[in-house]
Amino acid sequence: MHILVLGAAGMVGRKLLERLARDGHLGGREITRATLHDVVEPSAPDGASFQTEASASDFAQPGEAERLIAGRPDVIFHLAAIVSGEAEADFEKGDRINLDGTRFLFDAIRRIAGYNPRVVFTSSIAVFGAPFPEAIGDEFFLTPLTSYGTQKAIGELLLADYTRRGFFDGVGIRLPTICVRPGRPNKAASGFFSNIIREPLNGEEAILPVPDSVRHSHASPRSAVGFLMHAATIDGERLGPRRNITMPSVSVTVAEQIEALRRIAGDRVVSRIRRESDPTIERIVAGWPQKFDTQRARSLGFKAEDSFDEIIRIHIEDELGEKFVA
Amino acid sequence: MHILVLGAAGMVGRKLLERLARDGHLGGREITRATLHDVVEPSAPDGASFQTEASASDFAQPGEAERLIAGRPDVIFHLAAIVSGEAEADFEKGDRINLDGTRFLFDAIRRIAGYNPRVVFTSSIAVFGAPFPEAIGDEFFLTPLTSYGTQKAIGELLLADYTRRGFFDGVGIRLPTICVRPGRPNKAASGFFSNIIREPLNGEEAILPVPDSVRHSHASPRSAVGFLMHAATIDGERLGPRRNITMPSVSVTVAEQIEALRRIAGDRVVSRIRRESDPTIERIVAGWPQKFDTQRARSLGFKAEDSFDEIIRIHIEDELGEKFVA
Numbered sequence: 136m137h138i139l140v141l142g143a144a145g146m147v148g149r150k151l152l153e154r155l156a157r158d159g160h161l162g163g164r165e166i167t168r169a170t171l172h173d174v175v176e177p178s179a180p181d182g183a184s185f186q187t188e189a190s191a192s193d194f195a196q197p198g199e200a201e202r203l204i205a206g207r208p209d210v211i212f213h214l215a216a217i218v219s220g221e222a223e224a225d226f227e228k229g230d231r232i233n234l235d236g237t238r239f240l241f242d243a244i245r246r247i248a249g250y251n252p253r254v255v256f257t258s259s260i261a262v263f264g265a266p267f268p269e270a271i272g273d274e275f276f277l278t279p280l281t282s283y284g285t286q287k288a289i290g291e292l293l294l295a296d297y298t299r300r301g302f303f304d305g306v307g308i309r310l311p312t313i314c315v316r317p318g319r320p321n322k323a324a325s326g327f328f329s330n331i332i333r334e335p336l337n338g339e340e341a342i343l344p345v346p347d348s349v350r351h352s353h354a355s356p357r358s359a360v361g362f363l364m365h366a367a368t369i370d371g372e373r374l375g376p377r378r379n380i381t382m383p384s385v386s387v388t389v390a391e392q393i394e395a396l397r398r399i400a401g402d403r404v405v406s407r408i409r410r411e412s413d414p415t416i417e418r419i420v421a422g423w424p425q426k427f428d429t430q431r432a433r434s435l436g437f438k439a440e441d442s443f444d445e446i447i448r449i450h451i452e453d454e455l456g457e458k459f460v461a
Numbered sequence: 462m463h464i465l466v467l468g469a470a471g472m473v474g475r476k477l478l479e480r481l482a483r484d485g486h487l488g489g490r491e492i493t494r495a496t497l498h499d500v501v502e503p504s505a506p507d508g509a510s511f512q513t514e515a516s517a518s519d520f521a522q523p524g525e526a527e528r529l530i531a532g533r534p535d536v537i538f539h540l541a542a543i544v545s546g547e548a549e550a551d552f553e554k555g556d557r558i559n560l561d562g563t564r565f566l567f568d569a570i571r572r573i574a575g576y577n578p579r580v581v582f583t584s585s586i587a588v589f590g591a592p593f594p595e596a597i598g599d600e601f602f603l604t605p606l607t608s609y610g611t612q613k614a615i616g617e618l619l620l621a622d623y624t625r626r627g628f629f630d631g632v633g634i635r636l637p638t639i640c641v642r643p644g645r646p647n648k649a650a651s652g653f654f655s656n657i658i659r660e661p662l663n664g665e666e667a668i669l670p671v672p673d674s675v676r677h678s679h680a681s682p683r684s685a686v687g688f689l690m691h692a693a694t695i696d697g698e699r700l701g702p703r704r705n706i707t708m709p710s711v712s713v714t715v716a717e718q719i720e721a722l723r724r725i726a727g728d729r730v731v732s733r734i735r736r737e738s739d740p741t742i743e744r745i746v747a748g749w750p751q752k753f754d755t756q757r758a759r760s761l762g763f764k765a766e767d768s769f770d771e772i773i774r775i776h777i778e779d780e781l782g783e784k785f786v787a
Binding site: 275276277280289292299376377 | 552603605611615622625
């Protein structure tokens with residue numbers, strides 16, 4: 136089985152490749168080859184038994200998609216994207232990569248008669264826009280309030296239509312906020328959701344810019360990889376024509392995040408969270424979805440954590456070698 | 462005020478131009494100029510007090526959109542489309558006209574700094590796909606089951622985002638089935654909804670290919686023009702970022718259509734409807750929405766008929782000079 140990962144140098148891409156290297160198979164078939172691509176050259180995962188080739192380029196350049204699928208990969212993970220903030224700041228860049236790039240890929244596959252790979256597309260909860268019902272259900276409409284969300288929603292529509300027409304066999308998964316993100320604090324508006332857990336566990340201070348009452352939905356990086364693996368192997372017939380699915384997540388307030396951290400790591404760790412309100416971040420976060428009713432994903436076998444405690448424990452296991460600074 | 466109509470040779474385009482010529486103004490401003498465009502050269506409406514220019518071309522050719530908006534029209538009616546059946550039969554043609562064509566137009570406007578026309582885009586209830594709730598509400602999701610519906614849904618998303626970013630001031634209106642369509646019977650799967658009214662009133666036989674129990678939603682051509690006029694002049698602030706709106710319609714069964722015809726035109730006219738079941742049409746129609754809850758459109762002042770009787774009366778007034786073959 137030959138796998139192509141676009142966006143292989145990103146956090147989720149790297150974790151997916153580590154998992155594929157560890158498993159050695161996908162959906163019961165041996166992985167024999169992996170093609171990795173990103174805008175910077177991705178590194179091959181350690182200990183993979185399969186052959187890997189990595190390359191770096193702008194995948195929205197004419198001809199690039201054709202080159203990337205020349206080896207007819209059986210499964211294509213399309214994780215490549217200009218992220219929300221950048222697509223908002225630079226409209227043309229987001230439009231070119233997120234919309235044209237996705238369309239070029241889909242069309243390159245479409246033009247190869249008889250080629251019908253599974254295409255897993257990572258969409259985002261940014262396809263939704265406020266005002267929201269208390270919990271966003273599986274039939275809530277898409278009214279994105281960012282260009283990134285718009286480009287993802289268009290990718291979803293194309294994926295569903297190309298699948299319906301038999302051009303390929305697509306599954307789109309809307310990822311919730313991934314928490315706890317490993318690495319250093321970043322400037323994303325959502326960064327604090329991870330920072331307030333990760334930094335205190337490292338013995339460092341973290342800033343909480345919003346009130347404790349803010350509610351948001353999370354899934355761990357391990358779950359994100361699980362979503363991708365399941366989306367790659369699920370029977371397409373079970374999905375019917377509705378090919379884009381909101382992934383499960385844990386909905387908690389910031390106060391509940393902090394109490395989970397206290398239960399697992401103690402008061403001293405929690406005391407490293409410093410409250411410093413930031414009206415800009417507060418305003419951005421107020422427009423985000425708080426909770427999802429993801430009945431469909433769950434009935435299709437997609438699984439996230441059951442509690443925020445579990446999300447913290449996974450972070451300690453997967454990123455900290457079971458240790459933290461008490 | 463300068464108006465551009467794309468798709469000006471189509472049924473709705475022609476009726477819109479007749480109305481504009483009759484009114485001479487739009488939203489309280491005098492119309493001084495109209496640019497008409499279609500794939501075949503549209504004819505200027507009779508008795509217009511404003512200057513008209515008509516041209517025919519493929520509007521999805523690079524550079525065409527720029528040429529069409531060179532005169533900086535204040536209001537752009539974008540009605541141009543490859544229709545449902547053709548976009549399904551010829552994927553690349555529908556994709557090129559409905560998706561690329563729309564995007565080229567939107568981008569041509571975007572690239573002119575300081576130019577902020579009202580863009581009225583006709584979308585369609587084809588953005589919805591079965592299974593449906595009993596009545597499709599304003600927050601039901603878009604899962605089109607045709608490439609045409611997919612291309613319209615993408616146009617809606619782009620329109621909303623381009624409006625949000627201030628590239629133009631867009632309003633998307635989802636038209637229901639227009640009934641009674643004037644002219645000769647056509648082969649569209651939905652044609653019979655009009656045929657069974659229009660042909661009997663002309664003294665001719667019409668074939669009803671589905672059971673009487675089939676339910677569907679309709680608005681008259683006069684209402685369709687009213688939707689466009691209202692969309693052209695409504696205050697954008699009232700809409701907020703949700704710029705695409707399902708238009709009101711009258712939901713009736715075929716039996717109710719026939720009873721309305723009987724009330725207005727008598728038994729003899731109704732006796733010209735011949736039942737001849739067509740399983741293909743039956744199957745297609747079974748996948749269509751039956752009813753809409755269009756609270757939002759109504760609260761924004763969009764108006765359709767209150768009954769199917771009224772739809773028939775409008776046809777007799779507007780198309781038959783108040784006469785029919787009893």
